Amino acid sequence: MASETRSPRLAVLIDADNASAKIVDGLFEEIAKIGEASVRRIYGDFSSPRSKPWADTLAKYAIVPQQQFAYTTGKNASDITLVIDAMDLLHSGRFDGFCLVSSDSDFTRLAARIREQGIDVFGFGEQKTPESFRQACRRFVYTENLRGGTASSKDADSMAAPKSLLPISAATPVIEKVITQMESEDGWVALGVVGTQLSNLVSDFDPRTYGCRKLSDLVRKTGAFEFEEQTKGGGSVRIRVKTAGGSHAKAKPPKAGQRDQAKS
Template structure:
């Protein structure tokens, strides 16, 4: 996976992304690397992209003009894909951030990953599953906008509510089992890596929790242990399945 020193290209499909996400989007991208290329594609001669213009100036995003040559055809997709391939072959980048809710970028994401580069996808929850699955990690943009109004955010679901989500529970259980040592303990970072490989769209924030450790604790399925590492100045979190209680009286 990429690191914070990784050079990333941020390519935004203006027709399928909202300007309200741009601040949270760039803050999220900064966790994964440095946005050395920031481009947004659309037809800037029309009024439909007016809301983007202020955001472009504020965040130094380069607008790429793409005229609508034919009604009903999205020329923006083609322009973004061509630029992405040019950037890929330049050999200057370590990864791509593709911002769109359009499944047309599924093959692009797969091709970039085939070349050994990391792909982060950003789109709304309506984004088709093939594009989501084609990315190394996919972040739903709804959680990026929600950050601006935390005061009215609903309380996160309880453990009982989380347990009703069978897919989530199985995902957590399987990840802990896959990452665990002989004693059953698993490093939280390793758990996160296993989950990312199985479900690119997974993010604890989708369930109302800012951190994976908080979501794991809230599920009520696991024992959590904090261990000092190195010189004792840092702490690592380890997780283990709770032992099943015996039904016999003690």
């Protein structure tokens, strides 16, 4: 009997001082889309009232707290402990990816170092997270997109569009840039490939940031692209950029030699 293919093993490391416990449901639902959260650790001073919301959720998701008492004011030892644990886990060779949950730019070098080892890093933080940390991750998810319950909920409210963090128009130039970088004779490109390239080009690109659940919804709402649903090949969708006139030019103008032949 063939063995099942195991999901990627992930180490989830949470900075309690720079992440809200309100995201925990959405956080682990998002992580489940990536792989298996084999290690779940959270770092902070859980004797502090600030960390009580996290302390109340640890058992539900089997998160192991790493207590760090605040012996001095200002920076505490949580960040250092998280980094030490991350390096120990990295060198164990047991993990396919790391999930760093924090909005702190101090973890930029850690993310970069893990990726140098050929291991994926997935960041989770607020929209205010510095670009250096966001771009150091293979993918970065804004925690504002994870609040408000889980997508698996059967409540009608769960099917509502997520709250927009940026206007839809802000997504248009990013999508256009990806399409222009892809080789295509007639301008048509597969939507799925566009999605992959967007993730590679912009680590924090997410349709939910623009109030849409899916990339196809976002592309349609921009009004800047044409759609073509193919009947063959599983019904895949292709898109291309609209011209100023509202549609894409379907044929290129003939070359000079061709015009001369036509006249003769």
